[in-house]
Amino acid sequence: MRRFFTPRWVLGHVLALVGVAVCVVACLWQYQRATAGNMLSWAYTVQWPLFAIFVVFLWARAIRDTRGTVTPRKPGPPPLRPMVPRPAPVTEDDPELAQYNRMLAWLAANPDRRPSDFRG
Incomplete structure (x- = not known):
């Protein structure tokens, strides 16, 4: 608690x-x-206490974070695993389709490449 009394x-x-x-x-x-009759001031009458609450909220959060008492999160769903690209079955019935499928499989295995980089 002494750390909260530094200058x-x-x-x-x-x-x-x-x-x-x-x-x-x-x-x-x-x-x-x-x-006194200013209708717009009614909105500000509600707004200013909300600002005060926000100041208190931020200050309490800063103190909580400094103390290191952040409440742990509830465990969520397990992280998603990246999809492993599987080569598509290539049928030799249509050579153009087979070439296109090989290009798609290559693009799935090399996501940082472009279709024009494929030399299949």
Whole structure:
């Protein structure tokens, strides 16, 4: 806990508190304007507390990340394995089709190449 009392962290705490205070003051100011008849200020009256909550959320997250207490994720589905290209069965009934299938198999085995690079 001592690391949160270094000059850098104390400055961060003060800035977070100032940010929340500014949001609260702006909310009160917009509320006064809204009750005086400015209809647009009602939206800002709701918006400023959300900004204050966001400041608190980000500051708490920064502290949590520094402490190293990030909650572990639930194990998800296993990672996908890359597909292993299998050569297509080549039938010699149609030589043009057989050549095309060999090119497709070559392209699957060499994804960084172009069809014009095939010399089959």
